[in-house]
Amino acid sequence: MIELEGLTKRFGTKTAVDHLSFQVRPGVVTGFLGPNGAGKSTTMRMMLDLDNPTSGTVRIDGKHYRELQEPLKYIGALLDAKAMHGGRSAYNNLLCLAQSNRIPASRVGEVLDLVGLTAVARKKSKGFSLGMGQRLGIASALLGDPEILMFDEPVNGLDPEGIHWIRNLMKALAAEGRTIFVSSHLMSEMALTADHLIVIGQGKLLADTSMADFIQQNSRSYVRLRSPQREQLLDALHANGFTPVEAGGGTLEVDGATTEKLGELAAENGLVLHELSAQRASLEEAFMQMTAGAVEYHAHGTNVHGADGQGVTAPPAAGPRWGDTTKGA
Ligand SMILES: Nc1ncnc2c1ncn2[C@@H]1O[C@H](COP(=O)(O)OP(=O)(O)OP(=O)(O)O)[C@@H](O)[C@H]1O
Numbered sequence: 526m527i528e529l530e531g532l533t534k535r536f537g538t539k540t541a542v543d544h545l546s547f548q549v550r551p552g553v554v555t556g557f558l559g560p561n562g563a564g565k566s567t568t569m570r571m572m573l574d575l576d577n578p579t580s581g582t583v584r585i586d587g588k589h590y591r592e593l594q595e596p597l598k599y600i601g602a603l604l605d606a607k608a609m610h611g612g613r614s615a616y617n618n619l620l621c622l623a624q625s626n627r628i629p630a631s632r633v634g635e636v637l638d639l640v641g642l643t644a645v646a647r648k649k650s651k652g653f654s655l656g657m658g659q660r661l662g663i664a665s666a667l668l669g670d671p672e673i674l675m676f677d678e679p680v681n682g683l684d685p686e687g688i689h690w691i692r693n694l695m696k697a698l699a700a701e702g703r704t705i706f707v708s709s710h711l712m713s714e715m716a717l718t719a720d721h722l723i724v725i726g727q728g729k730l731l732a733d734t735s736m737a738d739f740i741q742q743n744s745r746s747y748v749r750l751r752s753p754q755r756e757q758l759l760d761a762l763h764a765n766g767f768t769p770v771e772a773g774g775g776t777l778e779v780d781g782a783t784t785e786k787l788g789e790l791a792a793e794n795g796l797v798l799h800e801l802s803a804q805r806a807s808l809e810e811a812f813m814q815m816t817a818g819a820v821e822y823h824a825h826g827t828n829v830h831g832a833d834g835q836g837v838t839a840p841p842a843a844g845p846r847w848g849d850t851t852k853g854a
Pocket residue numbers: 536539540541559560561562563564565566567568710
């Protein structure tokens with residue numbers, strides 16, 4: 526278990542991490558998400574005592590990192606895959622780490638095997654590709670067979686097979702009851718890997734929730750409609766209190782409705798539908814909403830339908846980018 530309490534880091538006037546408090550529990554993969562520059566790496570560095578907090582604390586199984594005897598046996602981390610000594614072989618890099626943590630040398634061969642680097646174990650790591658470097662970093666994290674594992678953007682540089690492998694590895698490690706904490710700015714990746722989510726933006730906690738609840742609470746569900754009798758359909762929708770949104774190509778989107786309700790409405794009005802489908806916004810959209818604040822989807826719309834007051838609301842041209850400061854605006 527990792528516990529953060531009021532963790533804060535300032536670099537001069539820049540607050541990189543802002544009063545973060547959360548727990549990372551065993552037995553699940555916890556995703557640590559945020560846009561570039563949100564403060565993920567800084568938080569992880571403080572968890573590992575590589576940076577001093579300005580204020581607040583991090584506890585690993587109730588202790589400060591520096592109080593841990595042979596920390597690699599408690600917590601393994603992949604932070605910067607390039608941190609290895611390039612002039613040493615993969616095997617020797619790991620052997621040095623093992624020796625300084627009283628880990629038997631036999632474990633080096635085991636973890637090299639686990640990450641698929643046995644064939645290049647004696648090669649100098651400076652010649653490694655990005656993906657091989659990631660695998661070597663993961664091997665070093667696994668060396669002490671720790672109960673807690675932290676990975677900062679572990680799929681960086683991995684090919685599709687490697688990405689699949691690391692995903693399954695993290696899930697398998699969590700299933701063994703370990704605490705797995707993995708950062709990413711890739712929402713799609715987290716959706717496939719994480720059971721629990723911690724989302725930060727501008728160093729602040731935005732969400733601490735199960736993946737299922739996050740999607741449920743943050744993604745928008747709506748119905749998509751297309752009809753050759755678009756004008757009549759708009760009239761019928763407005764007459765029944767719906768606010769259709771223009772989605773391009775003659776398609777309309779309606780929030781707060783079911784396909785059953787809108788199908789019946791079309792039938793009652795004798796309207797032909799070419800499309801009637803329930804939609805749920807992707808996780809990516811959920812993140813956009815969360816980090817950009819409640820995008821005022823309806824409030825900033827543009828009336829594109831005409832002067833009869835029965836306009837459709839156009840969606841915003843483009844959502845704010847990750848890291849914008851408009852949360853809650
Ligand atoms: N040593 C430092 N000195 C000054 N500013 C720093 C330092 N380290 C990080 N920062 C700033 O703190 C903020 C958080 O950076 P951090 O690297 O933790 O974010 P991140 O979420 O890991 O981003 P990314 O996904 O791009 O790696 C950024 O604005 C960054 O520029």
